[in-house]
Amino acid sequence: MITNKNCIIRLSRYKNALYRLQALGFVKVFSDNLADAVSGTASQVRKDFSIFGISGNKKGGYQIDSLLEKLNSILGKDQLQKVIVVGAGHIGSALMRYRGFEKEGIKIVAGFDIDPAKINRSSFVPVLPLDEAKAFIKTHSIRIAILAVPDIAAQQATDIICASGIKGILNFAPLGLKGTEGCIINNVNLEIELENLIYFVNVTEKTR
Amino acid sequence: MITNKNCIIRLSRYKNALYRLQALGFVKVFSDNLADAVSGTASQVRKDFSIFGISGNKKGGYQIDSLLEKLNSILGKDQLQKVIVVGAGHIGSALMRYRGFEKEGIKIVAGFDIDPAKINRSSFVPVLPLDEAKAFIKTHSIRIAILAVPDIAAQQATDIICASGIKGILNFAPLGLKGTEGCIINNVNLEIELENLIYFVNVTEKTR
DNA sequence: ATCATATTGTTCCATTTTTCACAATAACAA
DNA sequence: TTGTTATTGTGAAAAATGGAACAATATGAT
Numbered sequence: 001m002i003t004n005k006n007c008i009i010r011l012s013r014y015k016n017a018l019y020r021l022q023a024l025g026f027v028k029v030f031s032d033n034l035a036d037a038v039s040g041t042a043s044q045v046r047k048d049f050s051i052f053g054i055s056g057n058k059k060g061g062y063q064i065d066s067l068l069e070k071l072n073s074i075l076g077k078d079q080l081q082k083v084i085v086v087g088a089g090h091i092g093s094a095l096m097r098y099r100g101f102e103k104e105g106i107k108i109v110a111g112f113d114i115d116p117a118k119i120n121r122s123s124f125v126p127v128l129p130l131d132e133a134k135a136f137i138k139t140h141s142i143r144i145a146i147l148a149v150p151d152i153a154a155q156q157a158t159d160i161i162c163a164s165g166i167k168g169i170l171n172f173a174p175l176g177l178k179g180t181e182g183c184i185i186n187n188v189n190l191e192i193e194l195e196n197l198i199y200f201v202n203v204t205e206k207t208r
Numbered sequence: 209m210i211t212n213k214n215c216i217i218r219l220s221r222y223k224n225a226l227y228r229l230q231a232l233g234f235v236k237v238f239s240d241n242l243a244d245a246v247s248g249t250a251s252q253v254r255k256d257f258s259i260f261g262i263s264g265n266k267k268g269g270y271q272i273d274s275l276l277e278k279l280n281s282i283l284g285k286d287q288l289q290k291v292i293v294v295g296a297g298h299i300g301s302a303l304m305r306y307r308g309f310e311k312e313g314i315k316i317v318a319g320f321d322i323d324p325a326k327i328n329r330s331s332f333v334p335v336l337p338l339d340e341a342k343a344f345i346k347t348h349s350i351r352i353a354i355l356a357v358p359d360i361a362a363q364q365a366t367d368i369i370c371a372s373g374i375k376g377i378l379n380f381a382p383l384g385l386k387g388t389e390g391c392i393i394n395n396v397n398l399e400i401e402l403e404n405l406i407y408f409v410n411v412t413e414k415t416r
Numbered sequence: 417a418t419c420a421t422a423t424t425g426t427t428c429c430a431t432t433t434t435t436c437a438c439a440a441t442a443a444c445a446a
Numbered sequence: 447t448t449g450t451t452a453t454t455g456t457g458a459a460a461a462a463t464g465g466a467a468c469a470a471t472a473t474g475a476t
Binding site for chain 4: 003004006007040041043044047057058059060
Binding site for chain 1: 209210213216217220221224225245246247282283284285289291298299301302303305306308309312314351352354375376377378382383384386392394396397398399400401402403404405406407408409410411412413415
């Protein structure tokens with residue numbers, strides 16, 4: 001099994017680059033074209049493909065359409081991914097309104113919040129009481145949740161949705177959550193991303 | 209020079225964990241406490257510290273307050289970091305309203321947008337025309353920008369702010385930006401994060 | 417048909433990152 | 447004081463990752 005997160009991220013980037021190339025009218029692509037497009041190396045492109053049994057043609061490169069098919073299948077993009085958002089604050093609401101997911105086959109089907117004032121069953125993405133999350137997750141077979149609640153509420157919310165059958169959480173709470181058995185957690189911590197950036201900006205400024 | 213991004217991210221996590229421990233009344237901490245708190249290993253905690261010349265006491269662990277001081281200094285948190293947001297759409301606006309940055313010494317001082325309808329000079333975080341970005345960046349010595357514009361506008365916006373003296377960009381546009389000389393770009397790609405999560409959820413589901 | 421060329425697929429090597437293991441030693445107990 | 451114990455700090459081993467190189471080979475030219 002592949003456990004290299006970076007490798008999977010690269011597959012996503014290849015996929016995105018391929019759509020751009022396709023839109024420009026290209027039909028086939030070489031490993032070094034893709035490498036350029038994602039700022040990588042041609043060896044790595046080929047090795048990434050080889051890991052997943054994707055092969056091209058000697059001297060002929062890769063056929064973009066079939067390559068996209070394979071990548072999309074690996075990335076689970078051959079089916080609509082239904083996702084819920086837990087927490088309808090600033091970030092949560094923005095994610096529910098964000099249209100960028102649609103073209104990626106990711107559909108936010110509902111939001112959940114504890115605050116009655118946030119509930120709105122008739123909005124484009126309905127916002128429901130957290131109490132109803134468990135039933136909703138089961139009824140709609142939801143596997144992925146985006147967690148955008150304040151840090152104090154994060155672990156509790158995690159426990160609830162994990163117990164309801166959620167298999168993967170994209171966590172925006174500024175806190176490392178304890179991974180529950182059978183549930184994968186990816187943390188997107190904006191504060192930490194910024195700190196990281198600040199660190200490297202400072203370092204490169206000092207050393208120049 | 210330390211170029212290991214993961215290492216710096218771990219420093220941020222240690223720092224956050226230390227604040228939590230401090231809030232619980234702890235005064236000193238051992239490497240394995242910290243390891244538990246961030247789901248890492250004690251060796252790695254010690255090695256990370258050793259890389260930055262942070263030392264503790266044999267049998268006495270680390271003094272939390274002095275440890276925090278050192279980490280904060282490394283992470284550039286001993287001074288207020290002024291940040292601008294470029295793009296006042298859903299994500300950009302949510303970030304401007306997000307209060308989580310404040311306690312991290314990160315202050316969003318202004319937003320910028322091309323759309324005149326988005327301009328609001330009197331809001332808590334003023335939203336100004338993109339035209340004014342260059343002057344603003346120079347006047348206020350801004351080094352860090354958060355980029356939250358649609359993908360088509362991303363490269364152009366990047367060029368503008370890089371040319372204005374921005375040294376680091378946290379990019380939310382779903383597109384790998386070409387790194388301009390002297391400007392570091394960290395990408396936060398929500399679609400890719402979700403795809404990644406979906407991949408690993410699928411894989412672990414299949415192998416069980 | 418033969419040759420030259422371009423590009424893949426994979427093996428091997430270098431580098432980076434993580435983990436292990438243990439000597440050094442500070443704190444504490446008797 | 448002496449001994450015991452807990453914990454650090456680090457050097458060496460191991461694992462993971464990335465990159466270079468090249469044999470294999472399909473394509474197209476002559």
